[in-house]
Amino acid sequence: MKPLPILAALAVALGLHLLMLAPADLQAQAQWRVLKKYLQADMEVVREEPQVLVLAHGARQDTLRIGLAPCDTCDIVGELEERRGSNPYRIWVASEAFWNNPERPQSAWGQYFRSHFLRLLRSPEAAD
Amino acid sequence: MVLTVGLMPWGPRAQAQLIDDISFSYEYMTLDEGRTSGETFPIPRVHRHYMTASVARGPFNVGLAFQRTRSEPFAITDFVDFIPPELLALIDTMTPEQLATLLSFADDTQNGLMLTAGYQRALTYRMRLEASARLQLLNDEDITLFQARLAPSYNDLHVNVVFFNPDGNGFFRDRPYFVSWYVGSAVNHLGRVQTLLGGGVWWNNLNFYATGFYSVNGAEDPFTLEPIPERERDLNFIQEHGVSLSGSYDWRNFVFGIRKNIPFKNAGSDISFSINYRLFFD
Numbered sequence: 001m002k003p004l005p006i007l008a009a010l011a012v013a014l015g016l017h018l019l020m021l022a023p024a025d026l027q028a029q030a031q032w033r034v035l036k037k038y039l040q041a042d043m044e045v046v047r048e049e050p051q052v053l054v055l056a057h058g059a060r061q062d063t064l065r066i067g068l069a070p071c072d073t074c075d076i077v078g079e080l081e082e083r084r085g086s087n088p089y090r091i092w093v094a095s096e097a098f099w100n101n102p103e104r105p106q107s108a109w110g111q112y113f114r115s116h117f118l119r120l121l122r123s124p125e126a127a128d
Numbered sequence: 129m130v131l132t133v134g135l136m137p138w139g140p141r142a143q144a145q146l147i148d149d150i151s152f153s154y155e156y157m158t159l160d161e162g163r164t165s166g167e168t169f170p171i172p173r174v175h176r177h178y179m180t181a182s183v184a185r186g187p188f189n190v191g192l193a194f195q196r197t198r199s200e201p202f203a204i205t206d207f208v209d210f211i212p213p214e215l216l217a218l219i220d221t222m223t224p225e226q227l228a229t230l231l232s233f234a235d236d237t238q239n240g241l242m243l244t245a246g247y248q249r250a251l252t253y254r255m256r257l258e259a260s261a262r263l264q265l266l267n268d269e270d271i272t273l274f275q276a277r278l279a280p281s282y283n284d285l286h287v288n289v290v291f292f293n294p295d296g297n298g299f300f301r302d303r304p305y306f307v308s309w310y311v312g313s314a315v316n317h318l319g320r321v322q323t324l325l326g327g328g329v330w331w332n333n334l335n336f337y338a339t340g341f342y343s344v345n346g347a348e349d350p351f352t353l354e355p356i357p358e359r360e361r362d363l364n365f366i367q368e369h370g371v372s373l374s375g376s377y378d379w380r381n382f383v384f385g386i387r388k389n390i391p392f393k394n395a396g397s398d399i400s401f402s403i404n405y406r407l408f409f410d
Binding site: 008010011014033034035037079080081082083084085087088089090114116 | 144145146147149151184189246248250253256258290291292294295296298299302303304306308311323325406408
């Protein structure tokens with residue numbers, strides 16, 4: 001069995017698959033699935049859209065809005081960062097309002113998110 | 129090359145923020161075994177030092193690469209156990225030129241300096257294009273045809289389309305892992321075209337990758353004693369098939385890597401160790 005025809009067949013199949021997916025479709029596959037892994041058990045998903053995820057914390061009667069594109073009303077925004085030779089990856093940046101909100105002190109963020117996500121979360125300056 | 133170009137989509141560019149950097153790398157490669165004509169055989173040990181310095185600004189990067197390759201002296205008695213009796217008998221009858229062909233690796237050092245350039249672009253949120261090229265600036269002079277087998281420098285072009293998921297594909301031990309794969313091709317100044325297909329996973333600063341390489345054209349057996357065109361004696365034109373396994377670890381601004389080539393046809397069983405330092409500018 002020759003490898004070249006197999007490689008060519010795989011490449012063609014992949015190309016067709018990608019061409020059938022419009023960029024909007026790709027974006028619609030927003031990976032909230034991974035983000036939701038970072039949530040504490042008390043967090044409830046109120047709304048899930050391709051660009052926005054709204055979360056609620058029942059005991060604190062608080063809601064959080066997370067976006068995948070620049071968003072004035074979002075508490076946290078996911079942006080793509082890319083370095084030479086590596087794949088783009090999502091970084092999570094807190095908004096000014098979220099970062100400095102006295103009603104949501106950083107000491108309480110552990111009730112929303114698991115510690116691994118809080119270590120990833122960047123300050124608003126990171127978005128500049 | 130054709131494969132890669134055929135996959136390029138024409139859509140809006142994904143908005144990924146590119147981080148500028150200055151990068152320095154060093155790689156040491158060694159091999160003492162090769163494969164050709166369906167057989168694995170020992171060769172005089174080769175040591176290769178490959179150093180690069182480059183700067184990236186936006187999607188472009190440019191730099192220099194210096195390569196020093198040394199082959200240890202060759203003693204036919206070191207390999208007598210691996211040489212078929214009929215070849216030993218043939219050696220006795222060889223002309224000096226034929227013997228030079230056989231010994232062309234031995235006891236030699238070559239230096240080469242190359243200009244490097246690269247480009248990368250996120251095409252969609254799941255796909256990016258990367259291209260890189262090397263251009264020979266300086267080569268050790270008075271290289272004979274046989275000495276050129278050490279390939280002191282290259283002129284080549286690589287194009288890859290990489291498929292990835294910026295959010296990760298799942299979790300392992302509470303940490304996300306990122307799967308990616310790519311299809312690509314490389315062409316060098318001798319016109320040898322290679323196709324590449326690779327896949328791997330990044331997890332917790334550890335990266336594992338496997339890449340299959342397959343030359344579309346090239347010399348079947350550059351070590352043949354039969355008269356063949358000069359180009360076909362050049363190792364840059366060898367028809368290589370095989371798999372490359374690599375692993376790396378990211379530690380702060382450093383990346384430590386190891387790579388092992390497993391040849392199926394006409395390639396070296398080399399192993400490489402590398403260190404890369406990058407200074408990023410936000």
